[in-house]
Structures are given as C-alpha cells and as structure tokens.
Amino acid sequence: MRKALIFSFLFLLTASLLPAQESMHTVEFQYAGRSVLVPKLGNRVEVIPILALIGAGAEYSLSAGTYVVALGEQRLQFTPGHKLVLANGVLLNTKEAAVPSPGGIAASISFVDQSLLGPLGFRLEPIPQGYRIAPGARFADPVSVRPAAADFAATTTLVLTLDRATAAVAEPAEDGGIVVRFDDSSPRLDPTARLQSRRVRSITSNGREVVIKTSPDIGLLNSHLLDDPPRVIIELGAVIPKPTPAPAQALERSGPPPIVIDPGHGGKDTGAVGGNGLTERDLTMAVAQRLAAELEARGLAVRLTRDDGEGRALTDRTALANRLEAKLFVSLHANASTFSSVRGAETYYMSLDAQATDAAAAATAKLENEAGEASDERSDLDLILWDLAQTSALNESAELAVAVQTRLNALLDLRDRGVKQAPFVVLTGATMPAILVEIGFLSNPAEASRLARPEHQQELARAIATGIEAFLR
Amino acid sequence: MNRRVFWIIAAAGVSLALLVWLLAGPGRRVVNRQEVVEIDALPTPTPAPEQRVMLLFGGSDGMLHPELRSVPMPAEVHERVRMVVLEVLAGPTGDLQPVVPWPAELNVVFVDNKGNAFIDLSAPPEPLTGSHTELLLAYGLVDSILLNCPELTAVQILFGGQEVPTLTGHLDFSRPLVLNKRFIAS
Structure with a gap:
C-alpha cells in the first residue's frame, strides 16, 4: 500500500511538471499578434526564429562563417564567436558574441535586443511569458554629453565631455556637418551647457547620435577619444579650401608662420628600436633638433611638436601645425622592416583616397543644392575650385617631398626608396604642405650604426633643410 | 498508513500539480497563435571551381x-x-x-x-x-x-x-x- 501511494504521488508530480517542461526550454516571443516559442539554450535563445518573426531573412555564408541578416534596407552581419556586428555599414563592438547552436545561431537576450533588433529598429519588452518585440530601438544606458568649443584662427576644437567612458566615433554626416555615434549608449546633451562658436551652428542628440551642424564649408578635420575625464575631441576646419587667402586680421599667431617639425613617436612610445639599442623616439628628436637649428640659421621660424621625452597624440601634432598656420609640416621617422636587408630613405605625402575625394565632392554638391540659391554654374565652379585647391595642396606636398628626397638621395650610401603616397594619420587634416620623412631603417644593422653617428644625423638634417629651403624659394 | 494519510498525500500532490500548472500555464494559452518556424539544415558546401x-x-x-x-x-x-x-x-x-x-x-x-x-x-x-x-x-x-x-x-x-x-x-x-x-x- 505504501509503495502504491509513493508511486501515485511521484506519478502525479511528474505529470504536473510536464506542461512546465516546454516553457523551461522555450521562451515566447510575440510580434504583431503572432508568437513563436523559441528554444532556450542556457541563458541564450535561438536567434533565427526571432528574426523570422519580424520578417528578417538570415543567410549564412558557410565558408566565410558570416551571417547576413536583411530586413528591407537594413542589413546586419555577424560571425558566431566574435564580438563584432556590422550594422548598416557601421561596426559595433558587442559585449558578448552569438554562438553556433542546433538551430544555427544562439545569443543572449541582451545581444538579441541591443545588437540585432536594435539596429533593425526594434526593441524587446518583457512580458510574463517571454518578450514582446516592439517597433523602435531602445538603446543602453544614457551618457551625458557636455559640449564646449574653442575657436582658433583656422580651426575650432570641439570637446564633448562624457560622464562615463564609452566608445564614440565622429564621422562626416552625409548631409554636411558631423555625426558622433555612440556604441551601446544613448547620448543626452547637458541642457546647462552653453556653447559659442563661429563654426558650429547647432548640436543636437537623436538618442543614438550627437549631430553637429557646422557653418558652410566647415567639416571634420580629425577626432580622437581621451580619458580622465572621458571626452571626444573634434577638430573642425575648412574641408573645402577657399581659393582666396585668409584675411590678415584672422591670424592670431605672433611672428612669421613657422615650419613645424614633428619628431616621430615620444614618451613611452619608442617606435622602432635598432639592434644597437637606438630608438626611433630618440633618433627623430636628435635629427629634429639639428634640423631646427639648420632652418633657424637660414632665417626660418621653427616649432617642434614635442619636447625631449614627451609623447603627443598623432592628431594633436597636425592640429598644432594648423593652429599655428604653419608654412610646412615635416614629420620625421626612422623605419623598421622584417627584412633586415631593406635600407634607405623615403618621403611620403598624403594620399587622398578616391572614395574620400568623391564623398567630399558629393557633400559639396549637396550643400549647394540645399542652399537652393546657387545656380548649377556656381556649383560646378565651386567644385572645380575645390578640386583645384585639393590638387594644389597635394601638388605642393608632392613638390616638397621630391625636394627633400632629392637631397637625401645625394647623401653618400643612402639608397633612394623614392617618394610615395599613403594615408598616414599624422598627415591627415594638415592644411599646409605636409610630408613624412623616413630617414633610414633601424632594422638594417649597417644603417642603424650610421644613424647613431651624430655627424650622419647632422648630414640628414642639412639635407632635409636644403630641400625645404629649395621648396620655399 | 490509513486512508486519511492517503488522501492528505493525494491532495498535496494534486495541489502541487495545480500550482505548477498555474505558474507555467499562461504561456500555454497562446498555443493556438503559435507558429513553428522551420529551421533549415545547414547547407552542405559544394566545391568551388x-x-x-x-x-x-x-x-x-x-x-x-x-x-x-x-x-x-x-x-x-x-x-x-x-x-x-x-x-x-x-x-x-x-x-x-x-x-x-x-x-x-x-x-x-x-x-x-x-x-x-x-x-x-x-x-x-x-x-x-x-x-x-x-x-x-x-x-x-x-x-x-x-x-x-x-x-x-x-x-x-x-x-x-x-x-x-x-x-x-x-x-x-x-x-x-x-x-x-x-x-x-x-
């Protein structure tokens, strides 16, 4: 009898738990009057049924390992096991990764909400039996943004101070101005902040981005993030060079425009290190000081971007040259290669990618169209002038590079590696002829020994100074 | 064990079953609106030329x-x-x-x-x-x-x-x- 009772009790208990089994292994998602029970795997859920519920198609590229999710114009890509999502052309770093699962791909509820449904324009709302998918993205914790601006002669430095660290990227907006995108954060502008700038028209937030409207022809020169306190530094300036020179009264600098010499690396960043222990940081400073003395002896004003031993952000170096309205910007570096046989000097100037050029031209045309007053002839003329100015600036940098490289080639035993173009960070946004000189390879033992000799450093400085002087004549 | 104990245990079992059903139950009410989304098997790669x-x-x-x-x-x-x-x-x-x-x-x-x-x-x-x-x-x-x-x-x-x-x-x-x-x- 006792056994029968225990058996009956266990039978009843098991039978009663059966309905709960499915709900313990599934989560219900509702959208537009429909619902689906989605398999649950630990703290993750199968993703494909959720995407299917909102009408999004998911394709898997088997050998590339990439999922492509499409919903109308929206397009997401992600790879199982990796914390990256490409959402409508914008890279997002996610806190966690989706993982392979029996149904294809599984992810946590927060990943589904913030990294998949959010970029597609949806959000998850918890309900007793699971989640309801609602239109309208909901983003993560708010971040307070306090803007401040300082106008200089040719540029404006805009500082967005944040109340907590978060990833942010400043990019030129398609309709002009600048957009600052915040990863996984909803920016809220500090309503008490007051901002005055002749190059900034307005700053607004749409919940995901800070949108900065600028004065005509003013755009993003460069930007970077700083810590303690966390802030986004944005350098604004003329992105469409004017064919007419700036008025004299706009200059705030005293004395003649200097030549800004940038000794590469600095501080804890030693750069390349030769087998003889010579560091790029110390070598470029030694040559920069000798070059400054050479140029000053020839009656030219000079300014260095850093002191001995001090580090400085790459974008700050160009910004300094822009603020000083420098005549020229010359960045000095020493090279390193995995091939120890490679040696010689080379000089670089900025490469404007075809895409960037096209984008800027398109932005110019759009600005003109939006103005509504400009005739087609004026738009065409401005585009031609802009193109000429860009070409002129690049041509000047190319001429300076050739002048310097020619003198470096004349040095005994210095192999000519030529003049080349590449998108170097330190040359980005420079508003004057700007070059980067690689004075030799520290990875080549013979060249490293020669570079360590003070007399050779003096020869290099003299050769570069002669090239600069020839360009300025 | 007498009949009284039997009924107590039986009642407890039924109560527990009812409680669990109630807790898990609401989600089941939408069964008639549920859809099962078929998950296709992963494609087999074909050798590329x-x-x-x-x-x-x-x-x-x-x-x-x-x-x-x-x-x-x-x-x-x-x-x-x-x-x-x-x-x-x-x-x-x-x-x-x-x-x-x-x-x-x-x-x-x-x-x-x-x-x-x-x-x-x-x-x-x-x-x-x-x-x-x-x-x-x-x-x-x-x-x-x-x-x-x-x-x-x-x-x-x-x-x-x-x-x-x-x-x-x-x-x-x-x-x-x-x-x-x-x-x-x-």
Whole structure:
C-alpha cells in the first residue's frame, strides 16, 4: 500500500511538471499578434526564429562563417564567436558574441535586443511569458554629453565631455556637418551647457547620435577619444579650401608662420628600436633638433611638436601645425622592416583616397543644392575650385617631398626608396604642405650604426633643410 | 498508513500539480497563435571551381611582389575575401616573405553594400614597429583582396575585434583603404 501511494504521488508530480517542461526550454516571443516559442539554450535563445518573426531573412555564408541578416534596407552581419556586428555599414563592438547552436545561431537576450533588433529598429519588452518585440530601438544606458568649443584662427576644437567612458566615433554626416555615434549608449546633451562658436551652428542628440551642424564649408578635420575625464575631441576646419587667402586680421599667431617639425613617436612610445639599442623616439628628436637649428640659421621660424621625452597624440601634432598656420609640416621617422636587408630613405605625402575625394565632392554638391540659391554654374565652379585647391595642396606636398628626397638621395650610401603616397594619420587634416620623412631603417644593422653617428644625423638634417629651403624659394 | 494519510498525500500532490500548472500555464494559452518556424539544415558546401589568384608578398627589396596561385574561388564575395585572406596569411610558397609577421587568424569577414570589406585578424602578440611593416601588411592584404574581388572598392582591417587608429603609429587603419599599387614592385 505504501509503495502504491509513493508511486501515485511521484506519478502525479511528474505529470504536473510536464506542461512546465516546454516553457523551461522555450521562451515566447510575440510580434504583431503572432508568437513563436523559441528554444532556450542556457541563458541564450535561438536567434533565427526571432528574426523570422519580424520578417528578417538570415543567410549564412558557410565558408566565410558570416551571417547576413536583411530586413528591407537594413542589413546586419555577424560571425558566431566574435564580438563584432556590422550594422548598416557601421561596426559595433558587442559585449558578448552569438554562438553556433542546433538551430544555427544562439545569443543572449541582451545581444538579441541591443545588437540585432536594435539596429533593425526594434526593441524587446518583457512580458510574463517571454518578450514582446516592439517597433523602435531602445538603446543602453544614457551618457551625458557636455559640449564646449574653442575657436582658433583656422580651426575650432570641439570637446564633448562624457560622464562615463564609452566608445564614440565622429564621422562626416552625409548631409554636411558631423555625426558622433555612440556604441551601446544613448547620448543626452547637458541642457546647462552653453556653447559659442563661429563654426558650429547647432548640436543636437537623436538618442543614438550627437549631430553637429557646422557653418558652410566647415567639416571634420580629425577626432580622437581621451580619458580622465572621458571626452571626444573634434577638430573642425575648412574641408573645402577657399581659393582666396585668409584675411590678415584672422591670424592670431605672433611672428612669421613657422615650419613645424614633428619628431616621430615620444614618451613611452619608442617606435622602432635598432639592434644597437637606438630608438626611433630618440633618433627623430636628435635629427629634429639639428634640423631646427639648420632652418633657424637660414632665417626660418621653427616649432617642434614635442619636447625631449614627451609623447603627443598623432592628431594633436597636425592640429598644432594648423593652429599655428604653419608654412610646412615635416614629420620625421626612422623605419623598421622584417627584412633586415631593406635600407634607405623615403618621403611620403598624403594620399587622398578616391572614395574620400568623391564623398567630399558629393557633400559639396549637396550643400549647394540645399542652399537652393546657387545656380548649377556656381556649383560646378565651386567644385572645380575645390578640386583645384585639393590638387594644389597635394601638388605642393608632392613638390616638397621630391625636394627633400632629392637631397637625401645625394647623401653618400643612402639608397633612394623614392617618394610615395599613403594615408598616414599624422598627415591627415594638415592644411599646409605636409610630408613624412623616413630617414633610414633601424632594422638594417649597417644603417642603424650610421644613424647613431651624430655627424650622419647632422648630414640628414642639412639635407632635409636644403630641400625645404629649395621648396620655399 | 490509513486512508486519511492517503488522501492528505493525494491532495498535496494534486495541489502541487495545480500550482505548477498555474505558474507555467499562461504561456500555454497562446498555443493556438503559435507558429513553428522551420529551421533549415545547414547547407552542405559544394566545391568551388579553381581559379588563378594574384597574392602579394614581401620581397627583399622591401616591395610587394605577386605570386600566382590556383585556389578554389567561390562565387559569393564573403567567401572569396576569406579565401584570399587565408591564402595571404598562409604565406608565400617561393622566396618571398609573409606580409603579416605573426601567425594571425582570420576572425571575421563582413562586406557592406557600398563595396567595403571588413576583415578582423587576431591581434599581434607583440607591438610592431616601422611604417614599412605597416604598409606591407596593409597593402599586401588590401591589394590582394581588391585585385581578386573587383566588385569591392576598399578594405578595412581590424585587429582583435577592434578598429585601431594605427598599428605602428603611421598608417591610418580607422577607415577602409583603397587599392594602392605604389608598393607593388614594377
């Protein structure tokens, strides 16, 4: 009898738990009057049924390992096991990764909400039996943004101070101005902040981005993030060079425009290190000081971007040259290669990618169209002038590079590696002829020994100074 | 055990079953509205036809040199980018040198609808130095991809799942790079 009772009790208990089994292994998602029970795997859920519920198609590229999710114009890509999502052309770093699962791909509820449904324009709302998918993205914790601006002669430095660290990227907006995108954060502008700038028209937030409207022809020169306190530094300036020179009264600098010499690396960043222990940081400073003395002896004003031993952000170096309205910007570096046989000097100037050029031209045309007053002839003329100015600036940098490289080639035993173009960070946004000189390879033992000799450093400085002087004549 | 104990245990069992059913029950009320979304089985890969690709590696002159190789090239662009990058990471077969100077793994391949490819490599285990190292790495990969995937216009390289402003303090890695043949030996 006792056994029968225990058996009956266990039978009843098991039978009663059966309905709960499915709900313990599934989560219900509702959208537009429909619902689906989605398999649950630990703290993750199968993703494909959720995407299917909102009408999004998911394709898997088997050998590339990439999922492509499409919903109308929206397009997401992600790879199982990796914390990256490409959402409508914008890279997002996610806190966690989706993982392979029996149904294809599984992810946590927060990943589904913030990294998949959010970029597609949806959000998850918890309900007793699971989640309801609602239109309208909901983003993560708010971040307070306090803007401040300082106008200089040719540029404006805009500082967005944040109340907590978060990833942010400043990019030129398609309709002009600048957009600052915040990863996984909803920016809220500090309503008490007051901002005055002749190059900034307005700053607004749409919940995901800070949108900065600028004065005509003013755009993003460069930007970077700083810590303690966390802030986004944005350098604004003329992105469409004017064919007419700036008025004299706009200059705030005293004395003649200097030549800004940038000794590469600095501080804890030693750069390349030769087998003889010579560091790029110390070598470029030694040559920069000798070059400054050479140029000053020839009656030219000079300014260095850093002191001995001090580090400085790459974008700050160009910004300094822009603020000083420098005549020229010359960045000095020493090279390193995995091939120890490679040696010689080379000089670089900025490469404007075809895409960037096209984008800027398109932005110019759009600005003109939006103005509504400009005739087609004026738009065409401005585009031609802009193109000429860009070409002129690049041509000047190319001429300076050739002048310097020619003198470096004349040095005994210095192999000519030529003049080349590449998108170097330190040359980005420079508003004057700007070059980067690689004075030799520290990875080549013979060249490293020669570079360590003070007399050779003096020869290099003299050769570069002669090239600069020839360009300025 | 008497009849009274039996009924107490039976009542407790039924109560417990009722409680569990009530807790789990509401979700069951929508059964008539549920849909079952069929999950297709993963497709079986079909072998892609072999095609000659041009891959770029470093030469002793410090320039990029082409190496021709026949590899299976799928039609889908993500897969072709992955194939080219894996071949570049595998290194040259002749006298040339690898352009990625550490045993990097390819984590992610994305392609947007503007013709930009994004590739994520495992980060270098130690800091690299020299613009030459940076330039050969960048254009060895970018040019190899763009020369073999003509529908693409630019490639952004990420390291360790992160967008990096620069790798050794020179080249701008924060945006996609376009084809640059200046580093390919003529």
